[in-house]
Amino acid sequence: MAEDPYRALGVSKDSTEAEIKRSYRKLARQYHPDRNPDDAAAEERFKSIQKAYEEIGTAEARREFDERKRMEEMFRGGNPFGGGNPFGGGVDLGDIFSQFMGGRGSSQQGFSRHPRPSSRRPPSRSETAKGANIESGLDISLEQANSGTEVRFSHRRLRRCERCNGTSFGTSRGCTACNGKGVQTKGSTLTVKVPPGAVHGQQLRLKDMGHEHPQGEPGDLLITLRLDAEEGRRWEEGRLIQEVPVPITTLLLGGKVRVLTPAGKKIEIDVPKGTRIGDRRRIQGQGYSGSPLDIEFVLDEPGELTDAQAEALNSLRETGL
Numbered sequence: 483m484a485e486d487p488y489r490a491l492g493v494s495k496d497s498t499e500a501e502i503k504r505s506y507r508k509l510a511r512q513y514h515p516d517r518n519p520d521d522a523a524a525e526e527r528f529k530s531i532q533k534a535y536e537e538i539g540t541a542e543a544r545r546e547f548d549e550r551k552r553m554e555e556m557f558r559g560g561n562p563f564g565g566g567n568p569f570g571g572g573v574d575l576g577d578i579f580s581q582f583m584g585g586r587g588s589s590q591q592g593f594s595r596h597p598r599p600s601s602r603r604p605p606s607r608s609e610t611a612k613g614a615n616i617e618s619g620l621d622i623s624l625e626q627a628n629s630g631t632e633v634r635f636s637h638r639r640l641r642r643c644e645r646c647n648g649t650s651f652g653t654s655r656g657c658t659a660c661n662g663k664g665v666q667t668k669g670s671t672l673t674v675k676v677p678p679g680a681v682h683g684q685q686l687r688l689k690d691m692g693h694e695h696p697q698g699e700p701g702d703l704l705i706t707l708r709l710d711a712e713e714g715r716r717w718e719e720g721r722l723i724q725e726v727p728v729p730i731t732t733l734l735l736g737g738k739v740r741v742l743t744p745a746g747k748k749i750e751i752d753v754p755k756g757t758r759i760g761d762r763r764r765i766q767g768q769g770y771s772g773s774p775l776d777i778e779f780v781l782d783e784p785g786e787l788t789d790a791q792a793e794a795l796n797s798l799r800e801t802g803l
């Protein structure tokens with residue numbers, strides 16, 4: 483199975499585009515062939531980083547990747563259609579899914595738990611057919627989240643066919659515009675109103691802006707807000723993690739480090755003796771808008787060593803450290 487690009491880039495599914503870019507640049511630098519000549523392992527890692535970035539590095543590519551993943555997850559464990567492809571060959575999986583599974587059933591996955599043996603027959607009006615919802619993410623800055631904002635948002639969705647107005651759907655009557663699907667994929671641009679005080683992970687529902695159904699109700703557009711965590715911070719499943727660089731001597735001997743919180747406040751934190759890289763601490767009230775902030779201790783990598791430092795390290799080595 484292909485490597486998960488989020489994992490390859492060391493970011494979580496709810497990270498913003500800026501976070502993905504930062505993480506990519508850092509890793510690409512670290513594993514770059516120029517820095518690791520003739521190192522097959524580094525080269526392989528470098529390639530997987532590149533590939534992952536192609537998959538989720540731009541908003542458009544990422545949207546496609548996420549959508550494809552969502553489909554794959556829904557289809558795992560059997561074909562929910564039960565009766566083969568009702569449209570015949572050459573149809574986009576997403577389109578079929580949207581039309582047949584969209585929001586009709588009661589199950590979370592959007593399709594009935596007990597599909598009829600033959601689903602070749604399209605849903606009739608009385609079944610209150612509904613187009614599928616579309617899920618997407620929207621990146622905003624902290625300032626935008628605090629003050630509220632309006633953002634132009636473009637996405638592709640199924641619209642009812644202009645020529646046949648959806649009436650050719652499920653009939654043998656061919657419509658040259660939609661091939662009897664009753665819908666066509668089109669681009670839509672709309673304005674998303676982000677309310678003041680928006681939080682990371684908040685979902686906005688834009689009614690009827692999802693996929694349209696040839697005969698039933700349109701689905702909704704569900705937009706999940708992602709706040710840019712800014713340099714040195716990242717989201718992990720809705721939780722804000724801030725990396726705090728600590729010098730090696732402070733990790734070993736204990737001490738204090740200063741932390742600049744997302745609210746711009748400087749606080750001092752105790753680093754206990756024997757702290758390890760990756761250790762975490764939760765600080766109440768110091769995250770975005772009063773939420774908790776999780777800090778993770780990372781190594782403050784020393785640059786070029788001074789002569790005195792090199793000498794001191796050499797004598798440390800003699801002690802067996």
Ligand SMILES: [Zn+2]
Binds near residue numbers: 647650657659664
């Ligand atoms: Zn048509």
